[in-house]
Amino acid sequence: MSSAEDRPLRQDDLPGPESNPRLGLTGFVSETPAAALAPLGPEERAALERAVSLLAGRRLAVLTGAGLSTDSGIPDYRGPTSVPRNPMTYQQFVGDEVLRRRYWARNHVGWRHLRRADPNAGHAAVARLEQRGLLSGLITQNVDKLHSAAGSTRVIDLHGTFDRVVCLQCSSTFPRSRIAEILEGLNPGYLERESDAGDVAPDADADVDDTGDFVMAPCPVCGGMLKPDFVYFGENVPKDRVAEAYALVDGAEGLLVAGSSLTVMSGLRFVRHAFKAGKPVVIINRGWTRGDEFASLKIEAGVSEALTYLADELPDLPD
Ligand SMILES: [Zn+2]
Numbered sequence: 001m002s003s004a005e006d007r008p009l010r011q012d013d014l015p016g017p018e019s020n021p022r023l024g025l026t027g028f029v030s031e032t033p034a035a036a037l038a039p040l041g042p043e044e045r046a047a048l049e050r051a052v053s054l055l056a057g058r059r060l061a062v063l064t065g066a067g068l069s070t071d072s073g074i075p076d077y078r079g080p081t082s083v084p085r086n087p088m089t090y091q092q093f094v095g096d097e098v099l100r101r102r103y104w105a106r107n108h109v110g111w112r113h114l115r116r117a118d119p120n121a122g123h124a125a126v127a128r129l130e131q132r133g134l135l136s137g138l139i140t141q142n143v144d145k146l147h148s149a150a151g152s153t154r155v156i157d158l159h160g161t162f163d164r165v166v167c168l169q170c171s172s173t174f175p176r177s178r179i180a181e182i183l184e185g186l187n188p189g190y191l192e193r194e195s196d197a198g199d200v201a202p203d204a205d206a207d208v209d210d211t212g213d214f215v216m217a218p219c220p221v222c223g224g225m226l227k228p229d230f231v232y233f234g235e236n237v238p239k240d241r242v243a244e245a246y247a248l249v250d251g252a253e254g255l256l257v258a259g260s261s262l263t264v265m266s267g268l269r270f271v272r273h274a275f276k277a278g279k280p281v282v283i284i285n286r287g288w289t290r291g292d293e294f295a296s297l298k299i300e301a302g303v304s305e306a307l308t309y310l311a312d313e314l315p316d317l318p319d
Pocket of ligand 1: 167
């Protein structure tokens with residue numbers, strides 16, 4: 001259930017198909033790209049000072065959503081200024097070949113855009129919080145892997161990742177790049193025709209119309225139906241992944257939510273869990289969220305700016 005996002009196109013300068021170009025080219029982001037940050041207003045600063053008082057001395061779990069990646073050029077379809085979008089459901093994907101073909105065609109164009117996105121100051125700040133020993137870990141609803149690219153290591157990709165494909169029949173998984181090569185062989189010239197796709201969603205869904213003759217790839221192992229390995233609307237997050245995320249929240253003394261409107265239960269349940277355990281919940285998000293009633297503090301501020309402030313100002317934990 002991906003919410004959604006976009007990114008600027010660049011020259012195709014990708015290294016070998018199995019490597020993650022962001023990890024190779026960007027490495028560990030430890031310095032904040034200050035130029036990208038807007039100055040904090042007095043109200044934002046006051047709210048952040050309160051957040052520091054609330055969270056100081058506590059090990060934190062962090063939960064992030066699409067709002068964290070907008071500064072990386074990936075649009076948030078649930079943000080205050082965004083156009084609503086209805087991603088395909090799991091039931092549509094498996095049940096309707098026309099829709100499935102359309103989905104794969106659009107994903108074939110769109111996934112490359114996600115691959116080329118770079119982490120922003122918000123991702124760098126979260127990585128710095130972990131590096132400083134302040135986090136029990138990170139749960140993200142984003143499939144873009146930008147937290148890992150920024151250097152975060154304890155990451156639960158709640159909704160899966162854009163760079164993997166799973167077979168619904170034999171459960172084999174494949175790097176998205178391998179399936180891309182097969183799809184390119186089956187659809188020569190398709191990418192060149194559609195490379196000007198304008199809008200790309202956070203789930204790699206590109207704005208491509210001419211999808212009728214697109215040839216889908218069967219599973220290289222068993223010939224079964226392939227699906228991008230992230231959680232669709234109408235599909236459950238795998239149980240072991242949910243349990244792992246609850247454990248991460250249980251191992252924390254506070255929950256920091258950044259850039260999510262918490263409209264899907266898959267994320268909201270962790271907010272309720274922390275709330276019920278009496279742990280402070282701080283939400284950074286522009287606009288209403290479904291978790292506001294559980295928040296000890298709600299901060300209406302830019303996510304990158306707010307996280308950078310917290311990574312700078314939260315004190316070290318006592319030994
Ligand atoms: Zn298979």
